[in-house]
Amino acid sequence: GDSVTQMEGPVTLSEEAFLTINCTYTATGYPSLFWYVQYPGEGLQLLLKATKADDKGSNKGFEATYRKETTSFHLEKGSVQVSDSAVYFCALTSSFGNEKLTFGTGTRLTIIP
Amino acid sequence: GAVVSQHPSRVICKSGTSVKIECRSLDFQATTMFWYRQFPKKSLMLMATSNEGSKATYEQGVEKDKFLINHASLTLSTLTVTSAHPEDSSFYICSARDPDRTYGYTFGSGTRLTVV
Numbered sequence: 001g002d003s004v005t006q007m008e009g010p011v012t013l014s015e016e017a018f019l020t021i022n023c024t025y026t027a028t029g030y031p032s033l034f035w036y037v038q039y040p041g042e043g044l045q046l047l048l049k050a051t052k053a054d055d056k057g058s059n060k061g062f063e064a065t066y067r068k069e070t071t072s073f074h075l076e077k078g079s080v081q082v083s084d085s086a087v088y089f090c091a092l093t094s095s096f097g098n099e100k101l102t103f104g105t106g107t108r109l110t111i112i113p
Numbered sequence: 114g115a116v117v118s119q120h121p122s123r124v125i126c127k128s129g130t131s132v133k134i135e136c137r138s139l140d141f142q143a144t145t146m147f148w149y150r151q152f153p154k155k156s157l158m159l160m161a162t163s164n165e166g167s168k169a170t171y172e173q174g175v176e177k178d179k180f181l182i183n184h185a186s187l188t189l190s191t192l193t194v195t196s197a198h199p200e201d202s203s204f205y206i207c208s209a210r211d212p213d214r215t216y217g218y219t220f221g222s223g224t225r226l227t228v229v
Contacts, residue, residue: 032217034217036220042222042223043119043206043220043221043222043223044157044206044208044220045220046217046218046219049217089156089157093217100147100159100162101147101157101159101208101218103156103157104156105155105156106155106156
């Protein structure tokens with residue numbers, strides 16, 4: 001079945017550091033890939049998405065590129081801020097139109113000033 | 114984008130009682146909604162898919178009689194935790210697909226259930 005393997009946390013970085021959170025997946029067909037963010041005490045918010053190979057999703061300075069050859073969708077940001085502290089979830093749907101989201105375990109990110 | 118409202122955000126109940134959690138799509142119609150449970154420091158686990166006007170589809174291992182789902186209208190799905198026990202304490206989140214498909218899925222803000 002579909003699965004998402006995500007870098008385990010917690011991750012602690014200093015402000016303005018470079019961030020990478022690794023995510024790899026296993027899925028049949030051509031999945032759509034997502035990164036969701038959960039700020040403390042809140043529900044999940046879509047951060048970015050990519051629906052086909054080589055697509056790059058980006059938002060709020062975060063980027064992730066859909067790499068079919070390595071089945072990866074790593075999240076990156078060049079300079080993190082304290083406000084980026086949250087839990088980040090990598091997720092997929094096996095095909096866009098299939099409504100089931102499969103999530104990774106989440107990575108807790110803490111940015112210190 | 115689409116908004117999903119979930120209520121209550123926090124609830125504390127006694128063992129043996131039932132708790133109802135509501136999930137509303139505020140500015141769109143959602144024929145399908147999803148209920149997730151999030152364990153501490155773990156990912157979201159899909160519990161069930163709620164279908165308007167028909168029975169919910171439960172994931173393997175989820176007790177249908179314990180987690181009652183009702184999707185009576187195109188804008189409201191409810192999850193009732195019956196005869197709650199401390200092990201049911203968790204964070205429950207609902208979601209619905211964004212109707213224009215641009216943003217994927219919209220999530221409610223979650224409900225923190227504590228059973229004492």
